[in-house]
Structures are given as C-alpha cells and as structure tokens.
Amino acid sequence: MTLNLRMKMSEEFINLDNGEKWHCLGGIGEETFRLLNEEFNMFRGLFPLKVFIGGPPAVGKTHYANKLADSYGIPHLTMAGMVDHAVKEESNLGDSVRAKIEILKDNVLEDYEKTRKKKDPDLNRDDIKPRLPESVICQIVQARIESPACMNKGFILDGFPKNQNNAQAVFYKPIAGYVAEEPEEGKTVDALEGKELHKKILPQYTICLEADDAFLK
Numbered sequence: 197m198t199l200n201l202r203m204k205m206s207e208e209f210i211n212l213d214n215g216e217k218w219h220c221l222g223g224i225g226e227e228t229f230r231l232l233n234e235e236f237n238m239f240r241g242l243f244p245l246k247v248f249i250g251g252p253p254a255v256g257k258t259h260y261a262n263k264l265a266d267s268y269g270i271p272h273l274t275m276a277g278m279v280d281h282a283v284k285e286e287s288n289l290g291d292s293v294r295a296k297i298e299i300l301k302d303n304v305l306e307d308y309e310k311t312r313k314k315k316d317p318d319l320n321r322d323d324i325k326p327r328l329p330e331s332v333i334c335q336i337v338q339a340r341i342e343s344p345a346c347m348n349k350g351f352i353l354d355g356f357p358k359n360q361n362n363a364q365a366v367f368y369k370p371i372a373g374y375v376a377e378e379p380e381e382g383k384t385v386d387a388l389e390g391k392e393l394h395k396k397i398l399p400q401y402t403i404c405l406e407a408d409d410a411f412l413k
Contacts, residue, residue, distance in 0.1 A: 244350030251405030261354040300326030334365035369394040
C-alpha cells in the first residue's frame with residue numbers, strides 16, 4: 197500500500213513569501229495545536245460553557261452540578277474526582293501527587309506508632325486517606341480545567357475553590373518573561389505580583405447556593 201507520488205504545491209503555498217506568512221511555520225506542536233483547537237472552536241461556533249457552583253456543605257451543589265453537566269454534556273468536576281484522576285494519570289503532576297500521598301502516609305504511620313498502645317491494632321497503610329495540602333489541590337484543579345476535555349467542552353466546577361486564596365492560585369498564571377524587582381525593605385510583596393488572570397479557564401458563570409443552618413443540618 198505504498199506509492200511514489202510527486203505532490204504539486206497549491207497556488208496558496210507558492211504565493212507565501214518564504215514562509216513569513218505561514219500561520220504555524222514549525223508545523224503542529226504542543227503550542228500550535230492549542231491555537232488550532234481554539235480556532236476550530238471559534239469558526240465552528242463551539243464555545244465551551246464554564247460554570248462554578250459554590251455554597252455550604254449539604255446545600256445541593258453536587259445535585260445541581262450533576263443536572264447541569266448531564267443537560268449540557270460537559271464534565272462535572274468534583275474534588276474527589278479530580279484528585280482520583282490526578283493519582284491515576286501518567287504525568288509529572290501524577291508522579292508528584294502520588295509521591296506526596298506516600299509521604300503523608302508515612303507521617304500518619306509515624307505519628308500512630310508514637311502514640312500507639314499495646315492493644316491497638318496495626319494500621320493498614322492502604323486504608324490511610326491523607327488530606328492533600330491546598331497548594332497541591334490547586335495544581336490538580338488547574339491541570340484538570342486546562343485538559344482538552346474541559347477546554348473544548350467546558351466544565352461544571354463543584355465546590356472549589358473554597359476561598360479567595362484558592363481562586364487566585366487556580367485562576368491566575370505567571371506573566372511570561374516577568375522579572376521581579378528587589379522588594380523594598382519592610383514592604384510587603386503582593387501575592388499576585390508577576391501574575392495575570394488566566395481568562396481561558398475562568399468560569400463564565402458563578403452560582404452561589406445559600407441555606408440557613410437548620411436546613412443544612
């Protein structure tokens with residue numbers, strides 16, 4: 197199923213001035229593929245829907261997030277689901293998360309042995325479910341939102357970020373080529389210095405559910 201075929205270049209390519217007008221001169225790579233993907237969505241009128249749903253525990257965030265995700269056919273991002281996805285993922289982030297979990301398990305076992313009494317049972321390492329630090333959680337959320345599935349279709353983000361610091365960690369990115377100046381003595385450095393809003397992953401809509409304590413209980 198092979199054939200020696202001489203290809204004739206089209207007039208459009210011949211008229212390009214030595215490649216200066218080529219849109220992606222280096223071909224399709226990691227960066228240009230993202231550009232190609234964005235242009236495809238734009239010209240086809242495929243605009244991803246990005247929604248954040250927040251509120252106190254038991255207010256119904258997951259219930260309504262499920263309904264929206266099913267209705268629009270887009271990913272429903274829960275914290276547990278995103279962490280589970282990161283743990284199983286074969287990537288640098290996945291390796292980092294798995295290594296962090298093992299370190300946290302070691303810490304739990306070490307603390308348990310220090311306070312353990314003779315009648316206390318052995319602690320099964322596989323049963324330990326350590327709580328990841330917020331910095332790692334924010335990395336996981338940002339990576340999931342930037343995945344092709346979410347960039348193409350959109351997402352329903354369920355219950356995270358929980359506060360302003362989380363939101364800044366997820367929805368801000370470093371400014372390319374930014375060089376920080378030496379801070380003046382006694383001056384507090386702004387946490388967002390050298391960062392800009394990552395508009396491509398920013399939710400278009402925010403839904404905040406509210407309820408009184410009696411209803412939640």
